[in-house]
Amino acid sequence: xxxxxxxxxxxxxxxxxxxxxxxxxxxxxxxxxxxxxxxxxxxxxxxxxxxxxxxxxxxxxxxxxxxxxxxxxxxxxxxxxxxxxxxxxxxxxxxxxxxxxxxxxxxxxxxxxxxxxxxxxxxxxxxxxxxxxxxxxxxxxxxxxxxxxxxxxxxxxxxxxxxxxxxxxxxxxxxxxxxxxxxxxxxxxxxxxxxxxxxxxxxxxxxxxxxxxxxxxxxxxxxxxxxxxxxxxxxxxxxxxxxxxxxxxxxxxxxxxxxxxxxxxxxxxxxxxxxxxxxxxxxxxxxxxxxxxxxxxxxxxxxxxxxxxxxxxxxxxxxxxxxxxxxxxxx
Numbered sequence: 001x002x003x004x005x006x007x008x009x010x011x012x013x014x015x016x017x018x019x020x021x022x023x024x025x026x027x028x029x030x031x032x033x034x035x036x037x038x039x040x041x042x043x044x045x046x047x048x049x050x051x052x053x054x055x056x057x058x059x060x061x062x063x064x065x066x067x068x069x070x071x072x073x074x075x076x077x078x079x080x081x082x083x084x085x086x087x088x089x090x091x092x093x094x095x096x097x098x099x100x101x102x103x104x105x106x107x108x109x110x111x112x113x114x115x116x117x118x119x120x121x122x123x124x125x126x127x128x129x130x131x132x133x134x135x136x137x138x139x140x141x142x143x144x145x146x147x148x149x150x151x152x153x154x155x156x157x158x159x160x161x162x163x164x165x166x167x168x169x170x171x172x173x174x175x176x177x178x179x180x181x182x183x184x185x186x187x188x189x190x191x192x193x194x195x196x197x198x199x200x201x202x203x204x205x206x207x208x209x210x211x212x213x214x215x216x217x218x219x220x221x222x223x224x225x226x227x228x229x230x231x232x233x234x235x236x237x238x239x240x241x242x243x244x245x246x247x248x249x250x251x252x253x254x255x256x257x258x259x260x261x262x263x264x265x266x267x268x269x270x271x272x273x274x275x276x277x278x279x280x281x282x283x284x285x286x287x288x289x290x291x292x293x294x295x296x297x298x299x300x301x302x303x304x305x306x307x308x309x310x311x312x313x314x315x316x317x318x319x320x321x322x323x324x325x326x327x328x329x330x331x
Contacts, residue, residue, distance in 0.1 A: 007130060009128055009130040010129050011101050011129075012102040012119065012129050012132060013101065013104070013132055013133055013135060014106070014112055014131065014133070015103060015105045015135050016112045016134060017135075017138060017139075017155060018138070018139070020139060020142065021146070022139065022166065022196070023106075023137050024105070026137060026163070026165075027103060027105055028197075029197050029198065029201070033201055037101050039102070040103070041104075042104045043105045080118060080122050084124055084125075101205065111151050111154050113158065113266070113286050116134075116289075119131050121289065133205075134159045139166050140169070140175050140193075141166050141170050143178045147185075156182060157186050157234050158286065160189055161189055162182050162190070162191045164178055164179055165196075167194065168195040175193065185311075187236050187238070188236065233314065234312065235311070235312070235313070236310070238308070239306075239308045239309075239320060240305060241327075241328065242306075243328045244275035244304070244328070245272060245275065245328060245329055246328070250274070253323045254283075254285070257323065258290065259288070262287070262288055264313045265288075266312045267310075268285040269284050269285060269308070270283050270306070270308035270309055271295075272292065272306050275331075279298070280296060283308060306324070
């Protein structure tokens with residue numbers, strides 16, 4: 001929107017995925033092609049990340065300087081302390097301390113929700129950093145095994161972009177089936193197929209706002225044998241309203257959803273048409289925490305529609321639909 005002040009906070013991209021999905025390969029590719037960006041890279045254990053030797057020029061304790069101006073940092077303790085410490089680091093120990101973007105690679109067994117909470121509730125972090133996107137990496141060959149792990153399922157359900165990696169190691173039918181299962185699990189996230197983590201870097205790093213319902217993955221018929229229909233209890237529900245919503249009613253409704261669906265609601269996001277507001281409301285929620293921010297103004301030639309996606313376990317579609325209808329503004 002013209003005149004809208006840019007967000008001064010440092011963007012953060014979170015790389016997640018089950019063990020062996022290809023997160024480290026993807027991270028190395030991003031670092032090898034920085035395109036003028038300087039990254040701060042946070043990993044749980046430096047010994048596990050396998051950053052190419054040609055990228056490393058200097059190391060001291062848990063910090064490694066890379067020859068492209070980036071910095072790699074081991075997260076051995078609290079993430080908050082690590083992010084604050086990175087901001088406080090100054091020359092002359094490192095020649096270039098400033099960084100443009102933060103990449104965080106989680107361990108394969110980690111659930112990303114606690115990390116997202118950090119950026120929502122920690123004031124010292126929220127004023128300096130913003131989550132720009134969550135990238136979920138899935139192994140096309142072993143997706144079936146990963147989906148038996150609750151942490152792996154939540155990683156994929158929380159993602160803003162899904163990378164279906166290693167498609168060259170399986171048949172086209174197997175890759176299509178894997179893509180279909182990812183689509184059912186998280187219809188709000190686009191799916192990019194790749195080999196050896198070779199996904200377009202600009203797709204990995206760009207900011208991702210919620211998608212409209214018309215942009216979601218097109219429905220695909222389930223597998224004819226039904227073998228994969230119930231391997232995960234996580235589902236995605238889409239809600240839509242063409243009537244302006246009352247902002248206070250929306251807040252009360254979302255507060256009630258977070259409380260009543262505690263432990264079952266994993267991710268919820270989308271657009272809100274709020275009565276009396278020219279700008280598009282943007283909902284981002286993880287478990288019991290959510291934020292509503294404002295994006296660009298609605299165009300005069302577009303239909304102002306609220307579109308939300310809820311992802312979780314044992315969700316009551318009728319209850320959510322009634323709640324959204326109750327938020328319609330009174331005129």
